[in-house]
Amino acid sequence: MIIARSAQELEDALKTRPGSRGFVPTMGALHIGHRTLIDAARRENECVVVSIFVNPTQFLPGEDLSKYPRREEADFKICELSGVDILFYPDVSAMYTADEIRITAPDVRGFILEGASRPGHFDGVLTVVMKLLNLVHPTRAYFGKKDAQQLALITQMVHNFFMDVEIVPMDTVRENDGLALSSRNVYLSSEERQEALKLSAALKHATKMVMQGNVKSFTIQSAMEEILAPLDVEYVAIVNRAFQSLNEVVIGDTIVLVAARVGTTRLIDNVWM
Incomplete structure (x- = not known):
C-alpha cells in the first residue's frame, strides 16, 4: 500500500x-x-x-x-x-x-x-x-x-x-442490535448507547407502519416521536429522493430521516423505502 x-x-x-x-x-x-x-x-x-x-x-x-x-x-x-x-x-x-x-x-x-x-x-x-x-x-x-x-x-x-x-x-451498516455504525458512537456511554437504539427502533416502526398500509407522513412522524422520547430530537422527516417533503410515503422514492442528541452526541439515521 x-x-x-x-x-x-x-x-x-x-x-x-x-x-x-x-x-x-x-x-x-x-x-x-x-x-x-x-x-x-x-x-x-x-x-x-x-x-x-x-x-x-x-x-x-x-x-x-x-x-x-x-x-x-x-x-x-x-x-x-x-x-x-x-x-x-x-x-x-x-x-x-x-x-x-x-x-x-x-x-x-x-x-x-x-x-x-x-x-x-x-x-x-x-x-x-x-x-x-x-x-x-x-x-x-x-x-x-x-x-x-x-x-x-x-x-x-x-x-x-x-x-x-x-x-x-x-446501504447503512448496523450493529447486531440495530445501531447504525458511526465514528461518533465512541462518544456514547453504555447507558447512552442503549438510548441511541431508539433511533433505529423508530425507523423500524416506521417501516412496519408502511408495510401495514399506514403511509401518512404525519401519522408516521408522530409515532416515531413517541418512540424517540425523551431524546432531544432535532428532526423527523419524510422526503423523496430529491429531499422534497412528502405527505405520504411513496414506495421506491422515500427516505425517512431522524436526527437526535443522545447526551452530548448528535446522531443521524434513516431508512430508504
Missing part, C-alpha cells in the same frame, strides 16, 4: 496503478461500515484509493473538530488489510490555501434538515469532495446512505458540474 501525503505524491502513486479506480473518501476512525465501502471498491475496480482527512471546513464553531476521533495507526492497518492500493493522508495545508474559491450548497436542499441546524456544513463537504474527486479522478466513488442528504448533494454536484465519475450509494 502506498501512502501519499500531498497532491504530488498522490499523482505519482496513481501513475503506478492503471485501470479502473474505486475511491472511498473518509474522515478516519474507520469501522465496518467503511470496510464495506472499501470491499465494494475492491470488487468493482482494479485500483482502490482511500482518503483520510478530517475536513475543518465542514465543522461549525463549537462542533467536535478537535475531539473528532483520530486513529492513524489502526486506520492504516485496516486499509492495508482491506487491500487498499493507495491511501491519501493529507494535512490541512495540502488541501487548503488562504482566500480560495469554494463550492456552495444549493439554496434549498443545502439548508434544510442537516443544513438548517448546521449552516455552511454542506459548503465544506462539497468543497472537499470536489477537491478529492479532482485529485483522485476515480471511475467510481463510494458513499454510505446513512448520510443521505450529503449523498444527494454530492450526486447533484457531480451532475451539475458534468464530472466523469459514478457515485455509488451503499
